[in-house]
Amino acid sequence: MQKLELRQNQSQKLSPQQIQFIKLLQLSNSNIESEIKKEIEENPALEENEKNDSLELNNNDNYNYYQKSNNDNSNYSRESNISNIESFRENLLAQLNFLKLDKNQKIIANQIIGTLDNDGYLRRDIESIVDDIAFSENIEFQNNEIENVLLKIQKLEPAGIAARNLEECLLLQINSISDPVKEQVLAKKIISESFKEFKNKKFDLIYQKHDLSKKEINKAFDYIKSLNPKPSGGLEDSNITEFLIPDFIVKKNNNEFDVDLASGNKPLNINKNYFSIYEELKNKKNKDSEAKESFEFVKNKLEKAQWFVEALNQRNNTLLKTMNTIVNIQEKFFDDGDENDLKPMILKDIAEIIKMDISTVSRIVKSKNVQTDYGIFPLRYFFSESTIKKGDDLVSSKVVKNYLLKLIEDEDKSSPYSDDKIEKLLNDKGYNVARRTVAKYREQLDIPVARLRKEY
Known part of the structure; x- marks a missing residue:
């Protein structure tokens, strides 16, 4: 016989509002804007407004929800912070037009250029490139066909591009010189015959190996050191990104530090039309099922809008409280910018002062940056590793x-x-x-x- 048993236990669960607050808290300034736009698109009860209008329902509940912008005059624009520098891959693809390549060679060249690492090196072996092309283009090439196209790419600018290791990169740069002088010829010989000794700075072994004066060999050393170890020439794709956008701005004003959020968002509040619809449907909800269903839909949207704006306001207040605490502890650094003036500080110190959990402080610090008079710093910079x-x-x-x-x-x-x-x-x-x-x-x-x- 099955026995029925009544049990009672307690468990902690996060409310939808708490989950939303935590989600918003960990977003950086560059991501919060897209999150707000997404919410406005999904919830017609929300709108961006220049004014902070106060609206009330008949039950006297105040529905004045306002997303405050702490720096409405901010000049930050994500679009204006996009770099328009040509990447080294785009540069190489443009140079391919000047090479006499047939259709198959162009396929190989595009694959090789796409395989290059951000520093310009080709670290994928020839056999793997053959397999990659066979998989993507359904064409089988021989290793020597890949090698031949690779040699053509290695003659493109900047010199040293598509090298498979540092030694080859340096040799490609020297080989690109049409009329090398004595020290360049010697540099090539040292790299070809004694690169391991040079790399490990065993200079005495190189002096013994070459029947030349130390002065002449040292000139060759100096020339080798002047070569670029990164063949991409400073045009790495990793640099073709948005500039760092701060979340906070700290400025000194009359011997006191002002801390503001760098957000330039417009005020966010509840759509007036939705309040009118809410009041109208409230009186009709008991008359028919369609009116009741519409009332529940509008009510749900209004509640979600309320939660979202309250979560945003709570996020902003928490961020400002945390940043102000950091400034108070590290006041001397913000005053003179000297890293030696940073005081030992851990997450627990901030958590105890603002009376929040360490995990909350960790979420804030993880992806936020602050602009000071001495540059932009990640918040984790102010905390001691040890x-x-x-x-x-x-x-x-x-x-x-x-x-x-x-x-x-x-x-x-x-x-x-x-x-x-x-x-x-x-x-x-x-x-x-x-x-x-x-x-x-x-x-x-x-x-x-x-x-x-x-x-x-």
Whole structure:
């Protein structure tokens, strides 16, 4: 016999309003505009308006919902921030018109150019390119046909394009010179015969290998260093993007910092016509089913519009509260722009001050940027990855990294500092760091080991 049992338990669930608020909170300024437009298109009860009209229903409930724009005079325009620079791929495709290629060679050339990485290198092997063309064009080519077209592309500008590795890239640039001088000829020989030694800065082995003076060899070294290691020539597709649009603007005014949202959205409120329809249908809803159905539809749209605008206002208030707290803690940095003045700060510090959960602060920080008098910074820039003890005080890891960077910039390049030496110098300065911490910070700063920093 089946036994019926009554159980009672509690569970936490987010309301639709809370879900909408969280969704809006994590959107950046560049995305919130499209979200507002999408909502206006889907909900006829919402409209953008220049005025903030106050409307009331007969039940005396105030339906004055207003999306406040903190910087209506903002000059930010997403369209004006689109770069019109020609990408290196577009540049190469234009140059193909000057080559005498048949139909099949054009197919191969287009495939090779489309396969290039953003830095201009061809890292996909020939066999894979053959398979790619066979799959997309249903044409089978031989490896040597791909190689022949590749050689033609490698003669295009900028020199070094479509190289398969750094060595080939440098050689292509030297080979593009019609009348090379002595140091360029020597540079080509060094790359062809001693590239591994040059890359690992084993200069003494190269000196021994060539029956020339150090001065002549050093001139060849200087020339090699002047070549471009990125064959795309600075026209990488990754740079053909929108410029960074800030979410906040912080300006100093009469010794106080003003924090504003960088949004230039118009006021958002409830459509007047929908209030009239709501009132009209409210009196007719009990007369017939069609009127009742229409009333429920209009009521639903009005409620959704109310939730959306309230969520937007809550988002803006939360963003401003968070940014103001960051400015208060990092006031010295916003005053002088010196990274060494950044105080140790973690998400928990902000969460405790604004009385919100750490996850909420994390959503705000994740994708937001602020414009200051010293440039545009991501909000995460102001938070410490870790803290280092200096005497009885704690300092941000950024301060230690800056000092480490200065030590390496000022070091004698003929005898660069080892990690052990840097550890000792940092400890002498009062920073309590271990050698493994020095190695970690050095790697984060993209600084090679001492052996690779050595210069001839």
